[in-house]
Amino acid sequence: MSNISRLSIDNSNLFDTDIGEGGVSNKEIEALSDRLDPLRKQIKEWTNSDHPTFLNLPHKSNLKAIKERGQKIAGQFSRTIVFGIGGSSLGGEMLVRTLGDSHPKNSVSFYDNVDPSTMITLENVDWHETLLLVISKSGNTAEVLSQFLTTLPIMEHELGYEQASKHTLFITENREGALYKLGEELNIEIIEHPPVGGRFSVLSVVGLLPAYIGGVDIAGVMEGARAMSERCAEDDILKNPAFYDGAAQYLHARRNRTISVVMPYADNLRFVVNWFRQLWAESLGKIDADGNHHGLTPTEAHGVTDQHSQLQLLLEGPDDKLVTFITDPGFRFQGRRVPLRFREIPAISPLAGHTIGELFMSELKATRTTLSRRGRPNRTLALLERDAYALGELIILLEMETVVVATLMGIDPFDQPAVEESKILTREYLSEIQLIGDLI
Missing domain, CATH: 3.40.50.10490 (Glucose-6-phosphate isomerase like protein; domain 1)
Structure with missing residues (x-):
């Protein structure tokens, strides 16, 4: 080092x-x-823990497995599209846009919103050449589920049901979450999201897999991260x-x-x-x-x-x-x-x-x-x-x-209790809208 x-x-x-x-x-x-x-x-406990923490991710993340999977994806597809929001996309996009190859063999695109005018562009994707990587720690993120569920019919129409599943990969932690259940039902491969909060997960498979696909030297990233964690x-x-x-x-x-x-x-x-x-x-x-x-x-x-x-x-x-x-x-x-x-x-x-x-x-x-x-x-x-x-x-x-x-x-940096209210209200407001009608 x-x-x-x-x-x-x-x-x-x-x-x-x-x-x-x-x-x-x-x-x-x-x-x-x-x-x-x-x-x-706490730093000593995080560093020496057998379980993943944001501070020991530079030592715990399995780079060999990430590289092997990334090489397989890059060899099979020419494009990867990432569905995620917040910590599920921002870290990976930072790595790719800052360090990635200008002309990688496999281009990586991040969709981190549900703006209909952006989502409609997915209808023009060549899904025969594309992998869809869907990331949600909880597996219940409304935006990510909506992204996937509205894109799935497009993929199935172009590829067929079986191939659409083979062109999709999930990263999630919660086995009771909707994304995990969808993965089991649709026979989509699931990678385990580490038990680290999304905004602290960039140095895990969440950020490193799309980064490696996009041509980033993830070993170098982790070497620098290890050096700073020691300091x-x-x-x-x-x-x-x-x-x-x-x-x-x-x-x-x-x-x-x-x-x-x-x-x-x-x-x-x-x-x-x-x-x-x-x-x-x-x-x-x-x-x-x-x-x-x-x-x-x-x-x-x-x-x-x-x-x-x-x-x-x-x-x-x-x-x-x-x-x-x-x-x-x-x-x-x-x-x-x-x-x-x-x-x-x-x-x-x-x-x-x-x-x-x-x-x-x-x-x-x-x-x-x-x-x-x-x-x-x-x-x-x-x-x-x-x-x-x-x-x-x-x-x-x-x-x-x-x-x-x-x-x-004197606060906890790892939780976000207040945002739950907005999520609950979103679901309530959705329930008030007729299934056939306009949102005005």
Whole structure:
């Protein structure tokens, strides 16, 4: 295993030493250390458990079995369509869109909504060349069941009943769930979903199988994840990267900086933000035992595009935000150079001779500096090599930071009790609609 991290964490602009009174201090961080003692104990239990936990998935996931299945799928089909929602799709899509081959032998598409105008495109799929991968931990997710049940007749019409089942694969955990029962009735192969919450399941078969089919180096992802999980097992709050940055974000939240802006400077890193938003929002938006409401609101700004739409707000709007930049420093050496031909024109003169990548990274540096000069907290997570190892490190870091913040808030990061009400109401409202009629 490599001991050299490919994820650079520059958190200096969270602290008073760099941004003045707008920052927090190491003394404040150290004062929180004792409150993380229960988590220190839990980390040891998670790491050493014989059962899958989000923290030991990098050690427990069966890569050999995943690769063998992925090779079989890629050899048999030219396309894989994934039905899932939330944690059943966001992690896999992040891996595929960030690391996957630009022209894989088997393309992977993710359907994570029930928008009728999107679902109708499935009528044009060549199902003879396509595998349908359906993922639901509970097996009772209304959207996923609806996706599958409305697509099944299309597949059966084109392939026949038996072949439609052979072109379908389920991942689910609950043997009493509807998806498991459908699998048994239709003779569809079922892969067991690990007993890990969906938003923490990216480093299991849930995320790794579609990733491998899409050409991702999943062994590299897991190697980086293992390295970061070891760093996050450090007891010292000043040396554990998740403890340190998690505690800093918690302290800023206590200063009413409760909006977490994630600003990737790389187009395909936007899929990291999509995954992170669920992780952060669903894990931290809770009521504690004393009835206090907690939560940090994740939102995205896209570098450099949103320098022209959101930067003004970040600089002079309410001081209620903490910005995390995610980038690849290697961009500096990429892209074509602006020719010297028109350098006499004042607006072109500063650009002439520089690469697009140099402009890109200079804009990031300028954004960081202007925020810091105004005492606005920000940090930069740089994937020194935008590869599988670095992304594996980033995944574990963000998961562990989430758990650290939840621990300091006194809430459980692994449940989501409030969303059940919406699910119940959805079924009630459906029952009120006549089976033949319009929803108005």
